[in-house]
Amino acid sequence: MASNIGPEFDPQSRLGGKLLAILKICQQMNSLTDLTALLDLIAREATRLMEADRATIFLLDRDKQEMWSKVALGSEEVLRFDARLGIAGAVALTGQTINVEEAHRHPQFYPGIDAQTGYHTRSLLATPLRNLEGQIIGTFEVLNKQQGPFTETDEEILRALTAQAAIAIETAQRVEELGRHRDHLLQQNTQLWREVEGRFSSQMILGASEKIQAVVRLIEQISDSSVSVLSTGESGTGKELVGKAIHYTSPRARGPFVALNCAALPESLVESELFGIEEGVATGVKRRLGKFQTAHAGTLFLDEVGDLSLTTQAKLLRVLQERVIEQVGGRKMIPVDVRILAATNKELEEEIEKGVVRQDLYYRLKVIHIRMPALREIRDDIPLLAHHFLATYCREMKKEPMKLIPQALSCLMEYPWPGNVRELENEIKRLVVSVRREAIMEEDLSEAIRRSAGRTLPAKAKSDHSLKQTVAELEKRMILDALQRSRRNQQQAATALGLSRQGLIKKMKRYGIKSAP
Numbered sequence: 001m002a003s004n005i006g007p008e009f010d011p012q013s014r015l016g017g018k019l020l021a022i023l024k025i026c027q028q029m030n031s032l033t034d035l036t037a038l039l040d041l042i043a044r045e046a047t048r049l050m051e052a053d054r055a056t057i058f059l060l061d062r063d064k065q066e067m068w069s070k071v072a073l074g075s076e077e078v079l080r081f082d083a084r085l086g087i088a089g090a091v092a093l094t095g096q097t098i099n100v101e102e103a104h105r106h107p108q109f110y111p112g113i114d115a116q117t118g119y120h121t122r123s124l125l126a127t128p129l130r131n132l133e134g135q136i137i138g139t140f141e142v143l144n145k146q147q148g149p150f151t152e153t154d155e156e157i158l159r160a161l162t163a164q165a166a167i168a169i170e171t172a173q174r175v176e177e178l179g180r181h182r183d184h185l186l187q188q189n190t191q192l193w194r195e196v197e198g199r200f201s202s203q204m205i206l207g208a209s210e211k212i213q214a215v216v217r218l219i220e221q222i223s224d225s226s227v228s229v230l231s232t233g234e235s236g237t238g239k240e241l242v243g244k245a246i247h248y249t250s251p252r253a254r255g256p257f258v259a260l261n262c263a264a265l266p267e268s269l270v271e272s273e274l275f276g277i278e279e280g281v282a283t284g285v286k287r288r289l290g291k292f293q294t295a296h297a298g299t300l301f302l303d304e305v306g307d308l309s310l311t312t313q314a315k316l317l318r319v320l321q322e323r324v325i326e327q328v329g330g331r332k333m334i335p336v337d338v339r340i341l342a343a344t345n346k347e348l349e350e351e352i353e354k355g356v357v358r359q360d361l362y363y364r365l366k367v368i369h370i371r372m373p374a375l376r377e378i379r380d381d382i383p384l385l386a387h388h389f390l391a392t393y394c395r396e397m398k399k400e401p402m403k404l405i406p407q408a409l410s411c412l413m414e415y416p417w418p419g420n421v422r423e424l425e426n427e428i429k430r431l432v433v434s435v436r437r438e439a440i441m442e443e444d445l446s447e448a449i450r451r452s453a454g455r456t457l458p459a460k461a462k463s464d465h466s467l468k469q470t471v472a473e474l475e476k477r478m479i480l481d482a483l484q485r486s487r488r489n490q491q492q493a494a495t496a497l498g499l500s501r502q503g504l505i506k507k508m509k510r511y512g513i514k515s516a517p
């Protein structure tokens, strides 16, 4: 039978023994991904195989055109030098193997390296390290053969070893690089999470009023749990802000926060939005994840729950009780781990009476109830909120800081704000965009706000009003204004008007203004 093994391989022969050793080294190399340990192994084994005194692997830094070495066997120093200097650099740049008996006689020999390492190089064999793409990544050098010059067999052995070493080195370099990337990403990720958590913490719910402070305290109290919370309140009072604060202070903070506005969807779509669709429900229907699945391990914020149909309410109740969902057209139950936060601007108790909201669902959702006050209930928080939005939007729109003159602020405090904090935020945003002065005046405010504050002065005195009447009207308005700004402090109001306290009291009596509001 013909043997298909090539030239005779005799593991007992000198060369055969060396080839066997190379094979073993290659196996070892492949199990090492730490660059330093790998370079150390290759250098040590090469020294032994070629009966040399030392071996060094120089890597080529292409960007800097430099050679560097982590390990020079027998010395711990890290070398780095210009690739255009010395034999190692010449090999890396030309791709030619260099084998010299007396290195210092070679035209490319650079004595600077020996000077740095304190080593005396005699004979030298250097061959390029090529990666799989054939690109040179460095030079493999063995120095000072114990007896005589490096032979052709040594060159062969070094080339065989180099081919394998280059691949292992490149793999190790990539692993190192990936590790650095991963550390960098982890660091960035932690930083981003800190920002997100800060942005949506309960600290972002502004207001010094007792009503707002009570909300903040409650959110902090329940931060360890996953109870269902129902927030109610008029439109724009901060129900979603509360939802985010609850999520981002909870143990689920790193899971998703998913919001669904139940009122914005046609009835036919609500269920597939919530529970997803199984593939093939109807021809051409692709499988789609529902919000319950996207919110897995996180929080699902259901806005306007009061608008869900009774059928959907029944299905939602089942999910809350059993913690599993059934996709539209699905045959199996999928377990979900989702915290439910719900919000509504309807009076749900009235809706229950009307029979449009299920009572059992209502009780499930409102384990904790947070009622957000209308802005007109917390008028004293208006300056704080207004200044906060003013500073935020000036920064965002890269404008110099602006301020509200006291009269403008009084107007904001008097207006009933049917759209609540959102309306105030939008008004301030509009002012930041449209006002070109540093100070925001009364007349810059929206018509409705100025009018409702009842302080639009007649452009001209009406012809049927005498001068005396007009002056009296103006005087009365100025007094009311000053009292409001001083929060009914008569002494302060009098000083602001240039009157004595007694003078002010007299005028108040004349105009029928009471001391207390």
Ligand SMILES: Nc1ncnc2c1ncn2[C@@H]1O[C@H](COP(=O)(O)OP(=O)(O)OP(=O)(O)O)[C@@H](O)[C@H]1O
Binding pocket: 204, 205, 206, 207, 212, 233, 234, 235, 236, 237, 238, 239, 240, 241, 242, 303, 345, 421, 422, 425
């Ligand atoms: N107390 C507050 N402090 C700071 N910002 C607030 C506060 N309340 C509301 N906001 C801001 O007002 C805007 C409206 O709030 P949000 O969307 O939470 O209201 P909502 O009650 O969900 O309104 P809707 O019922 O219309 O959905 C948001 O930009 C929010 O950040």
Ligand SMILES: [Mg+2]
Binding pocket: 239, 240, 303, 343
């Ligand atoms: Mg909302």
